[in-house]
Amino acid sequence: MELSLSRLRMLRELHRRGTITAAATALHYTASAVSQQLAQLERDVGTRLFERRGRRVQLTDLGVLLAEHAEEILAAAERATQALEEAGETVAAKLTAGVWASVASGLLPDALTALARTHPGVEVRTRELAPEETAAAVRDGELDLSFVIDYSNYPMTWDKGLERAVIAVERVYAAVPAGAVPAASVMLSELAEHPWIVSPARSHFGQAARLACQSAGFEPRIDHEVEEQATAMAMVAAGLGVTLVTDLGLALRPPGVDIVALGDALTRTVSLAYRTTTARRAALPLVIEAVRTAAAQKGLGADAPIPVQPDSLGLA
Template sequence: MEPSLHRLRLLHELERRGTVTAVASALDYTVSAVSQQLSLLEREAGTPLFERRGRGLVLTEAGLVLAGHARTILAAVEDAGHAMESAREGGATTLTAGVWASVATSLLPAGLRVLGRDHPQISVRTRELAPEDTTGAVRDGSLDLSFVLDYSSYPMARVPDLARLPVAVESLRAVVPRGSIPGGEVSLTDLAGAPWVIAHPRSHFGRAVRIACREAGFDPEVRHEAGEQSTALALVAAGLGVTIASDLGLVTTPEGVDVLPLVESPTRTVSVAFRERDTRRSQLRAFVDAFAEAADLMGLSAA
């Protein structure tokens, strides 16, 4: 009996994610539905594919062998889909992209306008995720591509099997309550004694700001943790601290703040990440080119 492609996909996901619960959550199935389909696959195989350890399942040797074949088969099916996409008249396709707040409110509309002008046959769907979660979603195929970040004080670790192309470079600037610091350029050390509003240290942004401050010789006194730059700006406008914000995060700036350039000139690079095996997809290249042009028009060229 030929194994079901759908069940092979579930096996592949189980190997990747480790638990039936994680597979169900990622694919929007119930746990019982995933368990039932995996049991049917094991019956089709005629040999044990899993063994229970505690509350979880681990693959047997036969399960690992079949999971390896599943990877090959699923990749071939995906390649066939891309070939059909390329052969389709006009290269019409839909790309799913991972975004986060500051990209979604500024660069995304500008990039989609350029893409729509030059490649109206390419549709884009977006999913808002934390920047820290986007590369995993691209790697597992949940997204075709995603925006990712590198900070000058904290480069992001490279992810195996993913390619990255820069589209924009932003400056990071100090944001302080209006009138609290004389105008002009400031150094991070000028802000050492102020209360800070920063994202949680588990986030790339929060970690990057803390590293930059420590390199300047101090640990910031974090009075308020705010994950979104818009929230941090609102707290600064209320006089509750100082923060660092990026160009994209400053597209909409509230009343009551001063935005000051930093002597250290920190930057962050916005790139588009996609799987290396998809490098030849012309639609991905068109997406990257459109967003690079949009960033250039916004004064944020990565060139």
């Protein structure tokens, strides 16, 4: 009997999440593809692993048994990968990182180009996710590492099974239509009468923006909810409202947008999250250093403290 690691990973996710749809979403496959691969796994082992209960698929007792062993098998495969990397004369590794738009465009091109020059054996692949999803994907083994964020007024809840390295500390600015704010800086309260363009409330950025406005004494009138800073600034350029933008987002600014310093102190800390087992991989510190160097070259220091909630065990 030959067991496929990818199929065992799908089985593990089905066991963890309860439905094929949820497992497929976590692994970034279609539900149909996961269903087909799990059916093949059942043929590979020659016994029933699943049974249908209405529209749901449930693991049989043998399916649960194999899913529990899958955890051990996948962990052993990760340890074997680390051992091979450590035994080589030069560092050679493939790492998959979770990213979102502003770090993918603002930090990774310089970081990965420099890493390829100094350590050509280290290959970093990326997967774009919402910032709120990346840490959970690392915890569940879908990614080796990911960028995560904390806002000074809204720190993320943290999983103690993960470690992190600070990469950069970004300032947050007001992005307003050209000429709307003639001063060099502005207090958020002075923007209370403007329509706002912000991320949805489910996002870290959206929550941080709302909390900042509330701390300044007003509830923002949100006319537009959009995911990306680039989209928000395009709408600002059209005169549809004001928004907040971070240092890395400034490269995405279109004509017709003024960037104004905030009198209200608000910063964003960008870190790389990874599992404690991944910390032993020789390639990890090389990736961290390359990204830190790219951030430092842009004037973003990584020496500010991380606003951690030490008693939090879950992930936002």
